[in-house]
Amino acid sequence: MTARTFRAEGRRAVSSRRPRPGGNGWLGVAFVAPQVLGVIVLGVVPFIFVIWYSFNEWRPLTGEMEFIGLDNYYRLVADPTFSASIIASLLFSAGVLVLNLVIAISLAVLLNRRMKGITGFRTIFFSPVVVSVVAWSVTWGFLLAPDGGINGALAILGIDGPNWLADPSTALISLVVVQVFKGVGMNMVLFLAALQSVPEEIREAAHLDGAGPWRSFRSITVPMIAPTILLTGILTTIGSLEVFAPVQLLTGGGPGDTTNVLPFFLYRTAFISQQFGYASAIGVVLFAIILALTMLQWTTRRRWVHDEV
Structure with missing residues (x-):
């Protein structure tokens, strides 16, 4: 066989192994x-319609729609309730983000051990994730009532507990705690998987070099699980800015506007006040805030997510 014939046979063999154009492409499209x-x-x-409705005064009960341009957005700027809702949302989101990540990492470190009964503890900490948010909120409503379980336990210690959900100084903090314990199990599982992927050889090398547990955790473990911290941080931030059911069931946005977060303010504006155009503008602003915070976290990842290329 000549060299030319050998090359021709090779080209025919390669071409015969190539997938035909469109052979598997439609299967991928179908999936x-x-x-x-x-x-x-x-x-x-629906989001395109929301943007359009935000430029209109829409009365769905009468079927009337009047184009008013940016008037709804000008109204938002001058609305003190809207300003209070933004502050409440940002404070709530910051509290949930910090507490959730700190508790989730701490639980993952504690449960990342081989010991008898550890599976049961993991199940206990994860179980609130699968509980209905309504049932979870109602249960915490009983616990946080003036004569509820938490104040009853404090009374045994001689402490007069506050009205957690009606006191402006404790209402938002109470909602943060309820939300954190509802979702911390999911982040715990993600961190647990990340910790188990850290090579034990690196930890042992750090120990031989004289690094203590805290130094090893701070300088080795945290950088290696940084991608998981980024993921959980983004998901937790988005989830905290979309919270609605605990606010509706526990505080109703009060006392005052201390827990009147943006999703609940949007709900009251649309379905109680029947101002759907104004509520659409609130929804657009809420989307912009979530997008801005997500992009901020994503664009700053190269500074602390060390396996970014």
Whole structure:
């Protein structure tokens, strides 16, 4: 066989192994099409309508719609309730983010051990994640009542507990605690998986070099689980800015506007005050805040997520 014939046979063999154009492409499209279609129909299209409604005064009960331009947004700027809602949302989100990540990492470190009964403890800490948010909120409503379980336990210690959900100084903190214990189990599982992927050889080398437990955790473990910290930070921030059910069931946005977070303010504006155009403007601003905070976390990742390229 000549060299030319050998090369020709090689080209024919390679071409015979190549997938035919469109052979598997339509199969891939078929797999992703339901998800893409769902995002477009249930996400993109409704959001476009929300943006359009925010430029209108819409009265769905009478079917009237009047284009008013940016008036709803000008009204938001001058609305003190809207300003209070932004402050409440940001404080709530910051509290949930910090407490959730700190507790989740601490639990993951404690449960990342091989000992008898550790699986049961993991299940206990994760179980609130699968509990209905309504049932979870109602249960905490009984615990945080003036004569509820928490104040009853404090009374045994000789402490007169406050009215947790009606006191402006404790209402938002109480909601933060309720939200943190509801979702901390999910982040704990993510951190536990990340910790188990850290090579034990690196920890042993650090120990031989004289690094203590805290120095080893701070200088080795945290940098290696930084991608998981980024992921959980983004998801926790988004979830905390979308909270609604605990506010509705526990405080109703009060006392005053201390817990009147943006999703609850949007709900009251749309379905109680029937101001759907104004509520649409609130929704657009809420989306912009979530997008801005997410992009801020994402763009700063190269400073502390050390395996970024």
